[in-house]
Amino acid sequence: MTTGWGRSVAGPDLSDAEFRLLCDFFSERLGLLFSDASFYTFERRLGERVVELGLSSFHEYYTNLRFNNRFGQEVETATELVTTAETYFFRQEYQLRSFGLELLPKLQAELAEQKRLVVWSAGCSTGEEAYTIAILIRESGLFEGWDIRVIGSDLCRSRVAIARRGVYRDNSFRVTDDDRRRRYFNEHSDGWQVLPEIQAMCHFGQLNLLDRMVSSVGRVHVVFCRNVLIYFTDSARAQVLQNLHRRLVPGGYLFLGHSESLVSVSTAFELVHLSGDLVYRKPITAGKKGDL
Ligand SMILES: C[S@@+](CC[C@H](N)C(=O)[O-])C[C@H]1O[C@@H](n2cnc3c(N)ncnc32)[C@H](O)[C@@H]1O
Structure with missing residues (x-):
């Protein structure tokens, strides 16, 4: 997988269709909305999970997230990886x-x-x-x-x-x-x-x-x-x-x-x-x- 900056990271390539499927999943299950700007975050962060779990593609990862009950905990892990935790004391x-x-x-x-x-x-x-x-x-x-x-x-x-x-x-x-x-x-x-x-x-x-x-x-x-x-x-x-x-x-x-x-x-x-x-x-x- 190669990022937009030409840097190689471990993990499969994310296709546009797989990105859409994952976005639809997060939207339906958790009400979360992602723009195209999240593409590389998905590819990099979820790509590492695809590799860690021994899966061959994002499509396989998506299918498990959506249909495999034993993947319940992974939904939480995936959500943590794609949502932003940005915060600090005395913000605004x-x-x-x-x-x-x-x-x-x-x-x-x-x-x-x-x-x-x-x-x-x-x-x-x-x-x-x-x-x-x-x-x-x-x-x-x-x-x-x-x-x-x-x-x-x-x-x-x-x-x-x-x-x-x-x-x-x-x-x-x-x-x-x-x-x-x-x-x-x-x-x-x-x-x-x-x-x-x-x-x-x-x-x-x-x-x-x-x-x-x-x-x-x-x-x-x-x-x-x-x-x-x-x-x-x-x-x-x-x-x-x-x-x-x-x-x-x-x-x-x-x-x-x-x-x-x-x-x-x-x-x-x-x-x-x-x-x-x-x-x-x-x-x-x-x-x-x-x-x-
Ligand atoms: C950007 S942080 C904002 C933190 C803090 N409120 C601030 O303004 O500094 C957004 C937080 O919302 C949480 N979040 C997203 N969807 C949520 C949901 N459905 N229920 C509860 N928290 C959610 C995320 O996990 C993330 O930690």
């Missing part, structure tokens, strides 16, 4: 500033009686987003003695395992200042480990956002689902938004990534203007079941 900081300075004081006032706040990082990858949220809640100083839960969930088991371990290398700190790194992380032989008191606020689990099991998350006050919807087909995006809507309490907030919007996808949320950003909210008048 302007949005986090709005969350910390405007939304948290509002939530503290609104939830003062129950003293309970639940925030969900839906599609958390390796956990940096969930820990960032926990750090912002801690830094606000508004929630002493409260029951705080930051839930992080991702489709990929290996990413959830990294999140639970909470040890990160420099790449995860690309926009984090040294002061914060020293305050919330301990040096570790493999990098930097999140402080136990921040880790104790966070709970991680494997979850497909398209699945009915999303109900296991319970009711949440804020959802961060950033840089996740861009990878979905239209129908999968609508299904995920319906699931997130159901999990939010009436009046709860939804943060999307900066290139994501609900225009022509869902009318179930209203737009709220914060000083530094726009955020979506489930209307207070939405029924308790949160049906769309």
